[in-house]
Amino acid sequence: xxxxxxxxxxxxxxxxxxxxxxxxxxxxxxxxxxxxxxxxxxxxxxxxxxxxxxxxxxxxxxxxxxxxxxxxxxxxxxxxxxxxxxxxxxxxxxxxxxxxxxxxxxxxxxxxxxxxxxxxxxxxxxxxxxxxxxxx
Amino acid sequence: xxxxxxxxxxxxxxxxxxxxxxxxxxxxxxxxxxxxxxxxxxxxxxxxxxxxxxxxxxxxxxxxxxxxxxxxxxxxxxxxxxxxxxxxxxxxxxxxxxxxxxxxxxxxxxxxxxxxxxxxxxxxxxxxxxxxxxxxxxxxxxxxxxxxxxxxxxxxxxxxxxxxxxxxxxxxxxxxxxxxxxxxxxxxxxxxxxxxxxxxxxxxxxxxxxxxxxxxxxxxxxxxxxx
Numbered sequence: 057x058x059x060x061x062x063x064x065x066x067x068x069x070x071x072x073x074x075x076x077x078x079x080x081x082x083x084x085x086x087x088x089x090x091x092x093x094x095x096x097x098x099x100x101x102x103x104x105x106x107x108x109x110x111x112x113x114x115x116x117x118x119x120x121x122x123x124x125x126x127x128x129x130x131x132x133x134x135x136x137x138x139x140x141x142x143x144x145x146x147x148x149x150x151x152x153x154x155x156x157x158x159x160x161x162x163x164x165x166x167x168x169x170x171x172x173x174x175x176x177x178x179x180x181x182x183x184x185x186x187x188x189x190x191x192x
Numbered sequence: 193x194x195x196x197x198x199x200x201x202x203x204x205x206x207x208x209x210x211x212x213x214x215x216x217x218x219x220x221x222x223x224x225x226x227x228x229x230x231x232x233x234x235x236x237x238x239x240x241x242x243x244x245x246x247x248x249x250x251x252x253x254x255x256x257x258x259x260x261x262x263x264x265x266x267x268x269x270x271x272x273x274x275x276x277x278x279x280x281x282x283x284x285x286x287x288x289x290x291x292x293x294x295x296x297x298x299x300x301x302x303x304x305x306x307x308x309x310x311x312x313x314x315x316x317x318x319x320x321x322x323x324x325x326x327x328x329x330x331x332x333x334x335x336x337x338x339x340x341x342x343x344x345x346x347x348x349x350x351x352x353x354x355x356x357x358x359x360x361x362x363x364x365x366x367x368x369x370x371x372x373x374x375x376x377x378x379x380x381x382x383x384x385x386x387x388x389x390x391x392x393x394x395x396x397x398x399x400x401x402x403x404x405x406x407x408x409x410x411x412x413x414x415x416x417x418x419x
Contacts, residue, residue, distance in 0.1 A: 097293045099293070106337060107337055108293070
């Protein structure tokens with residue numbers, strides 16, 4: 057009885073650590089992708105560049121256009137957009153080589169950092185959204 | 193246990209106060225050194241000259257040659273634009289995906305700090321002058337919300353721009369291998385009223401730009417003292 061219990065405790069602990077590790081790794085993954093691919097333009101703190109590159113920090117765009125973001129990251133964006141009341145019009149290159157899990161990690165990273173506390177994405181959701189990207 | 197904690201806290205405080213005092217001495221001597229003078233950078237040549245029968249040796253410092261470019265308002269920008277002033281210059285292009293946004297956000301700090309001082313000007317050269325026409329530069333500067341009497345964005349003959357870059361001791365060239373198609377350094381170069389280079393700073397590093405922001409008053413004071 058006691059033996060059984062201790063086994064289940066151990067098993068539970070193992071499961072818990074793998075799970076949390078998984079989560080923390082995920083988070084690091086998103087951060088790494090951000091540093092490698094986005095930081096040069098959107099800056100370490102997600103503040104962007106005045107008038108030229110929109111901020112990610114506390115950006116209304118992330119919530120208003122949540123469903124378009126997977127395609128935006130994969131295929132880039134150009135033309136006039138408005139972020140936090142300010143107009144921007146410059147080209148952002150796409151990252152076609154990013155895999156589904158990368159896009160998901162990256163999006164969850166920007167949605168939950170830089171002072172953002174927005175809804176996360178599941179992989180299935182991102183997959184569906186990527187399937188219906190507008191022609192580019 | 194409690195006693196021990198107290199003891200180590202006291203030690204910690206002692207150590208902290210030591211560091212503080214040391215820091216004070218250090219920063220004092222450092223600011224004294226800064227008071228002195230900024231170095232003149234680049235090659236120097238001794239030149240002999242005869243004054244009243246005596247040979248004296250002057251040092252000829254590296255100097256930025258004459259130049260003529262066109263800014264975001266289609267105005268000519270030459271060495272005369274900066275006569276009697278100091279300026280900070282860099283090389284970039286508007287579509288650069290790598291270090292330029294960082295450089296520009298750091299140059300904005302310099303702009304904001306000295307925007308009301310008419311003796312400090314900024315000069316950004318495009319190293320992609322074919323793409324970065326006057327109209328493109330005008331749009332870029334307008335979006336950054338900076339004024340052209342303070343911050344000149346210039347375009348011109350490609351060879352002249354690459355040539356003057358070497359005079360500022362900055363790397364700039366075309367390279368298809370590089371993201372965006374150009375290699376260039378992120379240097380900010382501080383130039384005095386005699387067209388001597390007085391400082392080179394990495395414009396992608398906030399702490400280097402802090403150093404530049406602190407060096408500017410030192411140079412302003414020197415130029416003022418000479419008047």
